Amino acid sequence: MIETAEPLSWLDLAWSAALILLAGGLSVVWNLGIHRRLLIAAARATVQLLLLALVLEALFATASPWLTAAAAAVMLGFAGREIFGRQDRRLAGGWGYGVGGAAITVAASVVTLFALTTSVRPDPWYDARYAIPLLGMILGNVMTGIAVGLNTLTAACARETAAIEAQLALGATRWEALNAPIRHALRTGLIGIVNSMAAAGIVFIPGMMTGQILAGQSPEQAARYQLLILFLIAGATAIGAVMAVLLAAARLTDDRHRLRLDRLRGTK
Template identity: 45%
Template sequence: MIHLTPWDLVIASILIIMLAITSFMMQLNIARQLLIAASRNVIQLLLVGYILKLIFANTNLFYLGGIAAVMLLVAGFEINARQKYPLKRWVGFKIGTSALFLSSFAMALVALLVIVAPTPWYSPQYAIPLLGMLLGNTMNGISLGMDKLNQSVYQQRLIIEQRLMLGQDYQEVIQDIRAESIRTGMIPIINSMAIAGLVSLPGMMTGQILSGTPPVEAVKYQILLFFLITAGTGFGIMLAVSMIARRLFDDRQRLSLALLKIKS
């Protein structure tokens, strides 16, 4: 494998700086965000590179548990960021994190204990990247599904109330919105599964091929990963969206938007 020198990365970073200068001159108002994101990217990844080096050197279930917990909490927190009608912070964090935990950790355990089964099963070289990809994708899915759900409920609140007034059960009233929200969350992963290989080469597979793994080996891993991620994402979204949909109604089946943080 060809090793990258710091200069190689400097050349790549010049491209980003050129993009920033151009967007500044075009008054796109995004140069600052671009540079901050690029700097975060460098710092976070370098940091994680060193941490991983440390962790790979001592295979220890407690270290792994610690890292996994941090990953889970950050993902759980980010679910509720960048929503148009976010949930109240603590509720959003609680629902998001528990859905993430149940789906992603279950999938990771299936992969580690049954399918890939490295020795020991918590070998960090497998566990961390796997969990990372599961959490990242599931987080995206839940975030999209939740955004759709909250936005639809808010916009259709009069219709929801009318249907409740007519004596419809809340399950019946929310059913279409819930289905639509779950579908919205699942579209990205289904899309990327469908075009994989024809339009895009998935990142993990590309990385493995670049580092010298035979393509067919890389492909097998990629397929496994796609299935795990899709299942994890799908179940995670169903869980999170259903939990929120349930809690948008109180014990007497009244629509209660107190769960949402309405920006005025």
């Protein structure tokens, strides 16, 4: 029988935290200028994860579909804000937040509900013990894919303005003129999850599989769960990236097939 890992004490955690101090010391020695940011990030992670643990314990105890939905809504809202914050060039007005927020909400919600009602099947299906961690794993990766895809598209439109407008002047539709930037943005947004799947098991052991093995799960079952998560992330990233990039491309043009870079905010 596989024994579960021993609970971590605060002293155990302090030993690992010493590595953060080591990294900060290296930053000071080499004058990298990131030691403050590193310490602040570590402190934020500590506070955020401990608060998350308290919230999850309360959610698990109540098993309320409304509280689960509220927690999911908060997570989706912050994910949309992160996508907005990672853009060098942003769509002006509410579109700057709306495109990324809508894309990640649709993609993550659809794929999470799909997993809960097909592969995972908790009872009840909205059980926060399954729904919230599953949504969180999907969000973290989809958020990056959408942000990278949007950033690539807006950068390409700003960089290749002359080429795009030349195609439009020659009679190309806006979708024909933006075909190359759209395809490049989608490839860039999806390459992260493609590389993760290609390297999983050979270059690294993914976090889900590692956690389940440490918790006492058999390696085979841990591998199955990891594959499930990777496939869900890939599907959600594809849905989110396509939706976000196409919405942004539509916003950056108009019905008269003109490029509308005036709808972009300037570089940060």
